[in-house]
Amino acid sequence: MNRLAPERAARVVLSRVGEPGDPRLTGLVAELGAEEVLAALRRQGDAGDLGDDLAARLHQADPVVELEHAQRQGIRFVTPDDAEWPAALADLAHAPSLHERGGVPVGLWVKGPGRLDALLGQAVAVVGSRSATTYGASVAGEIGADLGRAGRTVVSGAAFGIDHAAHRGALAVDGPTVAVLACGVDRAYPAAHRRLLDYIAEVGAVVSEAAPGCAPTRIRFLARNRLIAAMSQGAVVVEAAIRSGALNTANWAAGLSRTLMGVPGPVTSAPSAGVHQLIRMRGALLVTDGAEVLEAVAPAGTHTLAPVQEPARKRDLLTAEQRQVLDAVPVQRGVGTAKIAQTAGLAPHRVEEALGDLRTAGFVEHASGRWRLAAQPSA
């Protein structure tokens, strides 16, 4: 570990002492590099310009010890200098801050066999309400599975409700999935998802901007949401009440020019109200299944869907006049041509002609000078 590059070492320390997504920190690092920012902070600490505690932590944090400790838990630290760094995160450098969070993370703590660049080359965020309905969870699971089958990585936050269903949907079809946490990747939040997170860490990747051991605070969720949005080509919001964290992720997705999608639900269902607002007022694309999500995030010309249609019916091939005559033919008791002409409001010779065509096509039957609908009506 003696060969630890100074820039990398500085990023470890900044990740440990800084707050995830603090835009002053990420901004300075983007401008000056981590090494210089760290040196400046230490000078301020020595001069007494920082709190005693932070100054002490700046000096005490040992990047070699941090990395060794992480490694023993199967956790690695990934920075923009690493080959597996997800290129999409660069977009955060220019996206507007939200809730005083923003910028490119100084590094990511990662647990799991998946390489981030590979996992996040074609990823879709599927997010939504923690208090999801069974409807929302079911749809999120289906979309997760559809994305998984198409080889798209499902990115979500491992929360209760929609997040859980989305990860599970992907895992059920052995699809790639990435959980992005607000706490350290050595912790399980929520605790009930310990096994889910362990499994994702076995087959995909669990990722956090917060150093191992960090607790999931509210502001870290806001910082985390920007990563979920930035790591994905598009974000699908499945259920979200008017004031839902998922809408924060949606705002990040919009600010990052990601494809923003929403799954509608009953207008009487509060967990769908935020999604309907996204579609109405934010221009989110209404999607109803995984195929529509894939179409929306695919390069032009791939995954194009034909509009859903009923199969064409023989009836569709009739002319308006033929349909008019057909509508005038009774179901049971047959009637003569004159009566049909009267009902249809057409001249008898036109009706004769149409009835002949309709008989050939199997729509009507003719017996003893009377017409009625065919017993086995054509589709």
Add this chain to the structure above:
Amino acid sequence: MNRLAPERAARVVLSRVGEPGDPRLTGLVAELGAEEVLAALRRQGDAGDLGDDLAARLHQADPVVELEHAQRQGIRFVTPDDAEWPAALADLAHAPSLHERGGVPVGLWVKGPGRLDALLGQAVAVVGSRSATTYGASVAGEIGADLGRAGRTVVSGAAFGIDHAAHRGALAVDGPTVAVLACGVDRAYPAAHRRLLDYIAEVGAVVSEAAPGCAPTRIRFLARNRLIAAMSQGAVVVEAAIRSGALNTANWAAGLSRTLMGVPGPVTSAPSAGVHQLIRMRGALLVTDGAEVLEAVAPAGTHTLAPVQEPARKRDLLTAEQRQVLDAVPVQRGVGTAKIAQTAGLAPHRVEEALGDLRTAGFVEHASGRWRLAAQPSA
């Protein structure tokens, strides 16, 4: 009745012998006037160019008798020359035909006290599936009532399901409503809606392009749908399966540049699939209640809705740092400033300051050098 104008008389006859929305007929009448078209048809009939039956009906139809017969049933015939003719129907002259139907009707048969021009000055069509779900019917009823309360006329087709619910919603609040039928206004279709139609004819208007006595054939429904769209400033589709007549009305509304709106539903519900397609692919506006419908059809600047929001919370006024500190304060057992500073990752002197502010704002309590969340947390 001797004073019956020749143009009006001709329109009565053409309405009786022609098919509603036959674009050849409506086109010729728009170009030449009804009198000339009728004269030409009679010449063709005399020359044997028309079927015997139609020729006979052309000669037999007596406009005075027709109008007297209608009047005895409380039915009047309204043409573009009448003051109550709804101006919006003129848009049909230039809209593209659909399913071989199109054009301005030669006249409308009307039953009811409402003047069409007054009723249809600010009207909204609410249409949808005959096989509506209870969800769809409930939402359609609410929207009908909201429109009624706002003095907007609900235009629909008196069919089972959504149409029924929309009319009922309007009637429940004594709102104006117009039923547009595919059959003569003296008939009840469906028969189960006889009382509904009688009631609408008492308080609003029942309207048809088809002459009294005419049966509701399939092609007449297509012709009827264009009138529902043309009479309204906007059309709301509440539920519609992929192959639903309501989508035909939606197509008319789009072709007539009416505001097209759709109410979403569960993506698992077939009766919502057509609506979702309208929103996805036809640019229909997603609406979730009557207020949103009113906003969409209102002149700019009126009926504007504030985005639905949760009431602002005191917490929203905190700075990021204050929130960070608040998140680190335990619920029950109090802790010291140093511990909070460590959890929050902030310098102790900053934490001191934030805790002071948070105490003033009522978020935290301080006792014996220990901090915990206030017992009655501030909203």
